[in-house]
Amino acid sequence: MHPIPILQIGMGPLGQRITRFLRERRALRLVGAVDIDPDKTGTDAGTRAGGPPLDVSIAGTLTEALATCEPQVALVTTVSSIRSVAPQIEAVVAQGLPVVSTCEELSYPWDAAPAAARAIDRAARAHGVAVLGTGVNPGFLMDLLPLCLTAVCQRVDRIEVERIQDAATRRGPFQKKIGAGLDLETFDQRKRAGTLRHVGLTESMQMIAHRMGWSLEKTSDVIAPVVATQRIETDALTIEPGQAAGVEQIGTATCGGRACIRLVFRAAVGEPDPHDSVSVEGVPSFRSVIPGGIHGDIATCAITLNAVGQIRTAAPGLRTMADLPPVSFFADLDAQAAAPDAQ
Numbered sequence: 349m350h351p352i353p354i355l356q357i358g359m360g361p362l363g364q365r366i367t368r369f370l371r372e373r374r375a376l377r378l379v380g381a382v383d384i385d386p387d388k389t390g391t392d393a394g395t396r397a398g399g400p401p402l403d404v405s406i407a408g409t410l411t412e413a414l415a416t417c418e419p420q421v422a423l424v425t426t427v428s429s430i431r432s433v434a435p436q437i438e439a440v441v442a443q444g445l446p447v448v449s450t451c452e453e454l455s456y457p458w459d460a461a462p463a464a465a466r467a468i469d470r471a472a473r474a475h476g477v478a479v480l481g482t483g484v485n486p487g488f489l490m491d492l493l494p495l496c497l498t499a500v501c502q503r504v505d506r507i508e509v510e511r512i513q514d515a516a517t518r519r520g521p522f523q524k525k526i527g528a529g530l531d532l533e534t535f536d537q538r539k540r541a542g543t544l545r546h547v548g549l550t551e552s553m554q555m556i557a558h559r560m561g562w563s564l565e566k567t568s569d570v571i572a573p574v575v576a577t578q579r580i581e582t583d584a585l586t587i588e589p590g591q592a593a594g595v596e597q598i599g600t601a602t603c604g605g606r607a608c609i610r611l612v613f614r615a616a617v618g619e620p621d622p623h624d625s626v627s628v629e630g631v632p633s634f635r636s637v638i639p640g641g642i643h644g645d646i647a648t649c650a651i652t653l654n655a656v657g658q659i660r661t662a663a664p665g666l667r668t669m670a671d672l673p674p675v676s677f678f679a680d681l682d683a684q685a686a687a688p689d690a691q
């Protein structure tokens with residue numbers, strides 16, 4: 349058993365959780381880490397992630413990190429914008445390393461940012477490696493999962509996905525990120541400034557449409573506050589009646605003059621009935637529900653690690669979750685490679 353050596357780029361909350369998860373994975377091993385935050389550089393990645401030292405010092409640059417380790421895959425958890433992540437990824441693939449990133453706009457950038465997507469694709473092909481954008485959402489719950497569920501359909505007319513989260517169980521920074529505790533005027537200002545937005549609904553709609561063969565005429569992405577009707581207290585903040593308890597964002601897409609995709613993302617403190625659901629209208633029509641919903645940070649870190657199993661053998665270029673063979677949990681890559689269908 350030879351664990352795959354991993355380079356972690358970005359040691360924020362996600363990079364730290366991935367570092368903790370890596371300790372528990374037999375098939376993967378952290379060998380290097382990079383972050384531009386001077387408070388983090390020079391510290392041990394294991395300690396930074398809240399555990400015992402791992403003897404992996406966080407480097408300030410990719411070059412510094414690669415002077416001390418020989419990774420086979422890089423995980424990039426730094427930014428949400430494809431234009432910002434593009435130079436980071438191009439530098440990594442130039443070293444011959446495949447990339448799995450949680451950058452939301454990278455999950456399906458072919459329609460929203462075609463020039464950046466083509467540049468990343470060209471760089472990856474030139475160096476013979478694959479690049480993937482993934483995560484819980486975008487990357488799975490509101491795009492790949494509904495696509496997989498249509499495997500049983502003879503016809504698909506419309507797809508609706510709901511991701512409803514009770515933010516009471518999430519970290520204080522997440523509660524603040526979704527606008528909980530803001531008066532409605534401040535909520536509106538943040539919304540107009542673009543700082544109160546779940547990134548990725550449009551990319552999810554475009555990934556679904558591409559696979560369904562739907563040519564989208566119009567997409568919309570509308571953000572509104574979820575307003576508290578009573579006083580709510582969490583460990584991090586107090587929300588008065590009339591203030592925002594969180595955010596609702598609804599993405600809709602039309603094709604052939606009809607609404608074909610509706611994605612409802614709602615995250616609010618005290619939200620009743622949290623769940624993830626997929627409704628498919630077609631032949632057959634059905635609804636699939638995950639009661640309680642999936643924990644976003646756990647899922648994003650796990651799917652990033654699970655995608656390592658596929659990214660090393662994927663065709664060179666920029667790939668999406670819909671392009672790869674199914675990504676699943678794996679305990680042991682040697683066992684996966686020895687499976688009869690892999691011969």
Ligand SMILES: NC(=O)c1ccc[n+]([C@@H]2O[C@H](COP(=O)([O-])OP(=O)(O)OC[C@H]3O[C@@H](n4cnc5c(N)ncnc54)[C@H](OP(=O)(O)O)[C@@H]3O)[C@@H](O)[C@H]2O)c1
Nearest residue numbers: 358360361362383384385425426427428450483484485486
């Ligand atoms: N697809 C999904 O489902 C999904 C789910 C959750 C999160 N995400 C995304 O994943 C990303 C990571 O999440 P997070 O909560 O850990 O974000 P975060 O709190 O912003 O942390 C990112 C870390 O990366 C560092 N960084 C920024 N640019 C860098 C660079 N060029 N090289 C090395 N390090 C760099 C940052 O340093 P500074 O603080 O100094 O900038 C920070 O320490 C975010 O963009 C988030 O939106 C995606």
